[in-house]
Amino acid sequence: MKRKTLIKDPIYGYIQCNPEEINVIDTEAVQRLRRIRQLAGSEFVYPAGVHTRFEHSLGVMHLSGLMADSLISKGHLDEDAVEIVRVAALLHDVGHGPFSHVFEALLLRHLKKTHEDMTIEVVTQTALKDAVESMGLNAKETALLAVGRLQKKSREFLSQIISSSIDCDKLDYILRDSYHTGGEFASIDVFRLIHTVDLHEGNLAVDLVALPTLESFLVARVELFRSIYFHKASRAAQILLEKSLEKANEEMGILNVTPQEYLSYDDYSMWGLMLQCKGSKSYIERLRIRDLPKVCYEKMFFVKDGVFSTILTKEGVRRQLEEEIANEAGIDVESVYIDVPTLPSVPYHSTIRDEDVNLPIIQRGKNGRRRILRLEDVSNIISVMKGFLNIIRVYTDEVHRETVAKASEKLLGDPFSAKISF
Incomplete structure (x- = not known):
């Protein structure tokens, strides 16, 4: 019998790991997540929100193992599949760059890559590969499973444990982020949800008895987006970080690295690099004294499609509008920044999406027969919330706040009549 190591965790009490998992945890790639x-x-708004990708990854591994065990108990999975699920869950974030999703904006803009793409490279092209394969696992399969891209006939649900409407990634970050920021949005019985997960046509489904828990989970996700992930001051800090990273890449080519060299990047090392960079230093100095850009215009509207935010995700479109506002205000365009929820640097989702409302719900009759329903059909709450929370914000420096506010109102009075050519 393998001796278990117990890791103390504020969310779940203890997380058990076997010696082979500890060997993976102790690699450079995973330890970097600390x-x-x-x-x-977010620490500029919530001082205790300084938890890391490391403890989150341990939490996702823990929950993924429990969900796999739940599916084993229902006859959908073999015992030998638990290990690859747990290890893939542990590694799902190893491709994140410094400052998490903020760095992703650079990856997409210059390399057309996401942190999931980087995860695959890190798992398959660094020393981490040896640790994974020493467990008898295939590194490429483990990497694909880690990012929800493993396509195995009749095994699609394995990827869904880590990446889906009710994946263990979301379950953990909602609980963990709420705990560390002091939020009270996430009183969710995740264990009830995990133990009522089943399969329908090879995809994850949830038993109807867990509907209230599922509703709480999805509502909490939206609430945390509004209160934490898209908080105006958090985003202001992220704007400065993104501008600083962009300048560092222009001067120092920080993206020109191998996967192994990429592992030398973390929040601390990148902060030091940016202080050495002429173009970045001014932004970092502002962060050091919490001199954040200010919101001078904000409009929020809830619609059934995300066309408006999606259009503004396009950098050329957003840049054109920033230039028009800056020209109207008579200031440099670098002092104007438009923010919308669909930007790559914004973590997670602001809405109840189609994949959420189409989640199969299993209703069991007294005779044991199953009836398959859609979440949207059995939950009035979710049906009402379906749609896109569109928010457009314009940031500028305190000195320009009044003039940029007037320019923004002139150009964006009604977001759907914005004076911009698409």
Whole structure:
């Protein structure tokens, strides 16, 4: 019998790991996550929100193992599949760059890559590969499973444990982020949800008896987005970080690295690099004294599609509008920044999406027969909340706040009549 190591965790009490898992945990790639904060920028609003990708990854591994065990008890999975699920869950975030999702904006802009792409490279092209394969696991399969891209016939649900509407990644970050920021949005019985997970046509489904828990989970996700992930001051800090990273890349080519060299990047090392960079230093100096850009215009509206935010995700479109506002205000365009929820640097989702409302719900009759329903059909709460929370914000420096506010109102009075050519 393998001796278990117990890791104390504030959310679940203890997380058990076997010696082979500890060997993976002790690699450079995983230990690096101790130095990458989960909510980069949020510490300027929530001082205790300084937890890292490391403890989150342990939590996702723990919950994924429990969900796999739940599926084993229902006859859907073999015992030998638990290990690859747990290890893949542990590694799902190893591709994150410094400052988490803020760095992703650079990856997409310059390399057309996401942190999931980087995860695959880190798992398959660094020393981490040896640790994974020493467990008898295939590194490429483990990497694909870690990012929810493993396509195995009749085994699609394995990826869904880590990446889906009710994946263990979301379950953990909602509990953990709420705990560390002091929020009271996430009183969710995740264990009830995990133990009522089943399969329908090879996909994850939830038993109807857990509907209230599922509703609480999805509502909490939206509430945390509004209160934490898209908080105006958190985003202001992230704006400065993103501008600083962009300048550092222009001067120092920080993206020109191999996967192994990428592992030298974390929040601390990148902060030091940016202080050495002429273009970045001014932004970092502002962060050091919490001199954040200010919101001078904000409009929030809830619609059934995300066309408006999606359009503003396009950098050229957003840049054009920033230039028009800056010209109207008579200031440099670098002092104007438009923010919307669909930008790559914004973590997680602001809405109840189609994949959420289409989640199969299993209703069991007295005779044991199953009836499959859609979440939207059995939950009035979710049906009402379906749609896109569109928010457009314009930030500028305190000195320009009044003039940029007037320019923004002139150009964006009604977001759907914005004076911009698409």
